[in-house]
Amino acid sequence: MRARSRYVAAALVAALMTMSAAACGGREETHEDGFTVGLLLPGRVLPRWEQFDKPLIEKRLKELCPRCRTAYANADNDPARQRQQMTSMITKGVRVLILDAADPKVLRSSIEEAHQAGVPVVAYDRLAEGPISGFVSFDGAQVGRLQAEYLLRAMGDRAHGGNVVMMNGDPTDRNAAWFKKGALSVLTGKVKIDRSYDTQGWSTENAHANMSAALAAQNPERIDGVLAVNDAVAAGVISAFKGAHVRTLPPVTGQDADLDAVRRIVKGEQYMTVYKPFRAEADAAAAMAVTLGRGGDPRKLATTVIDSPTTKHIPSVLLTPRAVTAGTIEQTLVKDGVYTLDRICTRQLQGLPPCPGSRAPVGSQARDRPASRNGGDVRSAPRP
Known part of the structure; x- marks a missing residue:
């Protein structure tokens, strides 16, 4: 292949x-x-x-x-x-x-x-x-597969039997179904899809409302990961968790390598994005x-x-498409000239890999490890 x-x-x-x-x-x-x-x-x-x-x-x-x-x-x-x-x-x-x-x-x-x-x-x-007369795009099934594969990696030992919420795209867009099909080809049989939502207009606001509904219906501590179809949806998902006062965020995926999403990845609020x-x-x-x-x-x-x-x-x-985590920002987005580290690294992010002042060595596995917004690792250990 x-x-x-x-x-x-x-x-x-x-x-x-x-x-x-x-x-x-x-x-x-x-x-x-x-x-x-x-x-x-x-x-x-x-x-x-x-x-x-x-x-x-x-x-x-x-x-x-x-x-x-x-x-x-x-x-x-x-x-x-x-x-x-x-x-x-x-x-x-x-x-x-x-x-x-x-x-x-x-x-x-x-x-x-x-x-x-x-x-x-x-x-x-x-x-x-x-x-x-012609069509130009990225392989949508591969986008979904990348999101699912990296989500399972971030979930650790909860990657088998854990609970995942799927935050899909706009149902009027064929790409949304393409991404979802690719993701399900990886997730099916490994985790439980606790809830699945469509996001009208791909909007952050609608994603926030859907995720808030999921949190109201389910103990947030039982949500082991969120497959968010893109970065706008991921932003709504993360804001919903914060609005519900959830202290430790589960891993959340994304797509499009938006600058705000890249900063969330550095901060540890979002685990990955798909760079096209x-x-x-x-x-x-x-x-x-x-x-x-x-x-x-x-x-x-x-x-x-x-x-x-x-x-x-x-x-x-x-x-x-290519997956991007905190450990691969430099090798992908910075190398391709999409963003510079100066643009990514706000004052609040200084010292977090890959921003200047970081204590973690370049390429270390620690830089790929998902983190919560309060600096700890994203929940991946077995629960009592």
Whole structure:
């Protein structure tokens, strides 16, 4: 399987390099090369969209097609608004669209409209319904598996027979089901899923309300771990535990490597997050969009095919996510230039690994050990 992954990664890198070479050399560009790419992102609840995805996609589009322009719109988590934005872009003559659908079902008619207008659509980060021309994301099943595997590691001897609460994503988003399926493939048969909640809108507030309900229905001391689908949900989970005056937090997972989540990991309130290297995703989406805008075949860039409820064999690029704990922040997020230690390490975090002043040696197992907010280890020992 690892050999297969290396082959797929090598093939993707080679395809992207070929795409870059075609943009910068070969035939001389004409005015026909200068077209507009529409970029539609779903909201601002997750910081990544505005902080990482947007600028990275725009930068790579300009590198691959210097004469190309980008039209950008953010739906602010309103599918109706995104439909209007998409219609406006089609009317104004964009040649190709990169779309992260706020609601894949609602946006289906807009994608059909784009198809009828001859505007190909690249689904970005989450699979959309309708006649899309390509899909770029991370392997959602692997995201869920990573969260579950690391949660079991953090639970210690409670990883067999312990109680887990699952805080899933928005049920309207196919990614939420993808993540959940991957997590359950690891957790089933090992732990008891005490409760499972869907989080409307992926919002911190709804996650807080759901976790508060779980704490009201169950003795908090009997909750051995929480599989939180992303960092926004994890924030709501942790605030609910604090609001219930729980002194020792169980391990909590996350996803997206939000800066606040990374700080929670350093502090010991959140055990891990799943980092999805944004640059690789942005590069693949930009390459596919430029290929389609020039009338090329996206299958030349694809590493696999995916079926949606409406479309079969969609040319797709599925990238590999990475787990991040306190012990691997430097080797992942800092090394990739996502954050610097200066930005991560607030004054309150000084002395906690990996922040300057830490007494723990770099790479020590102690830095991967989950900790409660009061400085002790996360509950993992047998209970009386």
